[in-house]
Amino acid sequence: MLLYGASGHAKVIISCLHASRTSVEAIFDDDLRKESLLTIPVIGPYQTDYESNAPLIVAVGDNAIRHRLTQTVRHPYGIAIHPSAQVDSSVQIGAGSVVLHGAILQADTRIGSHVIINTGASVDHDCAVGDFAHVAPGAVLCGGIRVETGALIGAGAVICPNLNIGKWAIVGAGAVVIRPVPDYAVVVGNPGRIIKLNKTA
Numbered sequence: 310m311l312l313y314g315a316s317g318h319a320k321v322i323i324s325c326l327h328a329s330r331t332s333v334e335a336i337f338d339d340d341l342r343k344e345s346l347l348t349i350p351v352i353g354p355y356q357t358d359y360e361s362n363a364p365l366i367v368a369v370g371d372n373a374i375r376h377r378l379t380q381t382v383r384h385p386y387g388i389a390i391h392p393s394a395q396v397d398s399s400v401q402i403g404a405g406s407v408v409l410h411g412a413i414l415q416a417d418t419r420i421g422s423h424v425i426i427n428t429g430a431s432v433d434h435d436c437a438v439g440d441f442a443h444v445a446p447g448a449v450l451c452g453g454i455r456v457e458t459g460a461l462i463g464a465g466a467v468i469c470p471n472l473n474i475g476k477w478a479i480v481g482a483g484a485v486v487i488r489p490v491p492d493y494a495v496v497v498g499n500p501g502r503i504i505k506l507n508k509t510a
């Protein structure tokens with residue numbers, strides 16, 4: 310596998326890949342000061358002509374930056390699923406996505422491309438998680454939820470059943486969402502309330 314982004318998130322993806330006996334050949338990163346990450350060489354900015362048969366994962370936690378970087382990549386994308394994750398056989402997972410340690414994906418859920426299902430997150434039956442979304446550590450999506458493109462569900466948040474979380478919305482850490490969340494809304498608290506719009510997307 311190749312990674313793009315030598316970040317803390319990359320360390321977790323490396324751990325995930327090593328646990329499933331997949332080696333990481335090299336890591337691209339725009340920061341020229343970085344030379345290695347967990348003994349894996351960091352080889353500078355992404356090169357479209359870098360010769361390798363290995364697939365690539367963009368290992369950047371920020372959804373908007375991950376989205377931007379994928380516009381430049383020409384290598385095929387890989388998927389990383391930690392062996393401790395419980396993924397129902399009916400679940401579909403798109404290219405470039407990662408399902409990290411202890412996450413649970415229940416029946417008939419669809420995960421888009423370049424999605425992060427982070428440590429211990431739970432995504433129940435019949436959910437749809439859009440491209441470039443991030444379900445952060447310990448977050449809980451009840452059944453039938455639709456998370457649109459680029460949305461962040463913060464650590465430990467709970468989303469009640471059958472709700473829609475709009476594109477590039479942010480649900481704050483620990484929030485309890487009981488109503489649909491509009492596009493770009495930033496929602497915090499219990500019950501979740503909109504405090505502003507996400508202008509970084």
Ligand SMILES: CC(=O)SCCNC(=O)CCNC(=O)[C@H](O)C(C)(C)COP(=O)(O)OP(=O)(O)OC[C@H]1O[C@@H](n2cnc3c(N)ncnc32)[C@H](O)[C@@H]1OP(=O)(O)O
Nearest residue numbers: 427445446462463464479480481482483484495497498504
């Ligand atoms: C492995 C990993 O680390 S994965 C990382 C996953 N990341 C996360 O889970 C982080 C999610 N992010 C958050 O919860 C953030 O606090 C955000 C995005 C909701 C808000 O961040 P900012 O835009 O910087 O807002 P800011 O910190 O200025 O807070 C604005 C107001 O909301 C409140 N607030 C912010 N976050 C929360 C929260 N999670 N719950 C309740 N209130 C909150 C603040 O107290 C503040 O209130 P005030 O205006 O009365 O003082």
